Amino acid sequence: MATHINHLLDLEGLSKEEITSYLDLGEHFKGVSQRRIKKVPTLRHITVVLFFIENSTRTKISFEIAAKRMSADTLSFAASSSSLAKGETLLDTAKTLMAMRPDIIVIRHFAAGAPHFLARNVPAAIINAGDGGHAHPTQALLDMFTMREHLGKIEGLEVAIIGDIGHSRVARSNIHGLSTMGANIRVAGPRTFLPPHFNTLGVQVYDRIEPAIEGADVVMMLRIQKERMGKDLFPSDREYARFFGLDAQKLKLAKPGALVMHPGPLNRGVEITPDIADCNNSVILEQVENGVAIRMAVLYQLGKHLVEEA
């Protein structure tokens, strides 16, 4: 139905040029956020719905600020307060929303592929703000943006991603984006976090953190889902921190000046020690700032032709 509409559903299939154009646009919009008046009229007349079926604070706020700085009208819609809680289907809720004629829907959902389902069924531009274990494309874009900003390029970088790779949409999107951009990717964690077949995605798989970090330009730590602790994936946060957490000693194995990244929110003392989270190498808060810039870029890219038509 809506095949002519541009979406951002994942980074699979995006070309190097397309990713680069998002990063370049992000650079431009980062400037906007640093001005005294942090607002441009670019997306006036555009309505952006933030459709968050799964809880999220930072991603939602980041999209909301991004949309507002572009002068778009925003509307938040959360699962707990909506008709979805009363048993309405996603499709009916989305169609109801469409009757109010939004232009862009930003969706966060616990089920992989839910944004694709929406894109097939409603005539709005869909932005995936995280779908189950599948993808989180704006997170990967802001991660690549941050790397490029600090290290000047992405091609040829050695990037280590550490944590629950199998269940992580952040890892999946970064793997697709970074490999398209020519970086070398290593992933590490306990075997329970590393389902088979990841090596066939063109990444190096390690079951220890040290060899993955050695000589790395970037060390990206993933958040541990504490609800999985003590069950089947890892026994305790103490043990996890000891073997797979990032501390000063392990970080010494990386290249001098290597970036320390984390998509947040942090479990201090588990996947990352507080001193490392706050050290000079850490760009964790910059990731948050760049998130707004990248989301402005994405909204612009998908919304600009709608403005032109208006």
Add this chain to the structure above:
Amino acid sequence: MRQRIVDCEILDPASGKRFWGYVEWEDGVICEVGQAGPGEAGEVSAGVELISAHGNLLAPSFVDLYADFCEPGFEYRENIASGSAAAAAGGYTHVLLRPDTDPCVDGEDTVRFVLEAGAKAGLVNVLPAGCLSRKLDGESLAEIGEMADAGVVALLEGDRYLKKGGFLRRCMEYGDNFHLPVILTNEDPTLVEGVVHEGLVSAISGLKTSPSVAEEVAVARHIALAELTRAKTHLAKISSAASVRLIKDAKARGVPVTASVAIHNLILNDTSTLGYDPMFKIWPPARSEEDRKLLLEAVIDGTIDTIVSDHSPKATEDKELEFDLAATGALSIELVFPLLNKLVLAEELDLVSAIRAVTVGPRRFLGIAGGEIAKGQPADLVVLDRNTDWELDYFELRSRGRNTPFLGQRFVGRTYLTINRGRVTFRRDG
């Protein structure tokens, strides 16, 4: 009245013979089979009514070991009347129904209900299966003897896995006492997170998985129990290559097991889930291309002796959901032959093996006569048009289901005529 079907190429899957000829029957039993060229009727006695097959292929009718007609309890998806019409249109004369309805078939009364509804529809022989456990509770024996008396032909717990191996053993022993074979599906739920195959494709899609090992562990358990109890056991809907190896070995050792594959697992592989379209959400999951190829080989060499439709009609509202939340399964009973013909035309499967697995295999397991075209056999026949090019539309289907991954696709070939005990139960118009 005597009737003779003429102008057909006859395929006898039991012997593998293929020849042009005619088949004549009286009172539902074949009384004469002879050779005659295309368009010819042979020597016809007075009073014999002729039916033309218009040069199409004649084979024994199809028998299904695994279909859901959703009644009682889920009539909004399908009922026994609509399912029977769909089955007849698919070339079937006998269909074994899943008993995990609501109420489930776990006693005489529900068995009678199913049989009566089937007789009222009057298109296929509805074969009721009975549950192993009472109310599907997984731990107390259903009244298997009474169900056997009432007409149940096999025992089956639907897609459920009996967690208690000891209970399953008792079911198999007790069922065997009443000469009822057991049909088991194979997935150890403790090894499962979701419903797609675990592999490279799931590494990309991020969908939760049901790895092959969950099936293999269950298959190994079921083979061991069949060997111990000597109960006639059918391992239904096999999807992984490693399971095929286990079954091959068990059969070679004389364990009383047979096995089937669902038609979808012969057609689809796991890449079909990359678009997150819930129409492709099936169980067992479509596995790797390598698995699919080995399943086809297993059908050809007979390790897998039966192809089931696994007909699972669902309503639009069950399927128009996020992949994780959508109902599992696809309607299929009208599409089995077109899908098999697709494999034949692609030279992935030979016609005789394909037909054998929907005629001879399931009949042998249930002990139903027929499956060969010879004097004295029941006149349960199907005429298959192997040439017509058509497009799949829901209006073409008798099923109430609205769930097929093949909507809008073009197929070559379909059922032309279904004959049940000498009576035409389906004829394609135009």
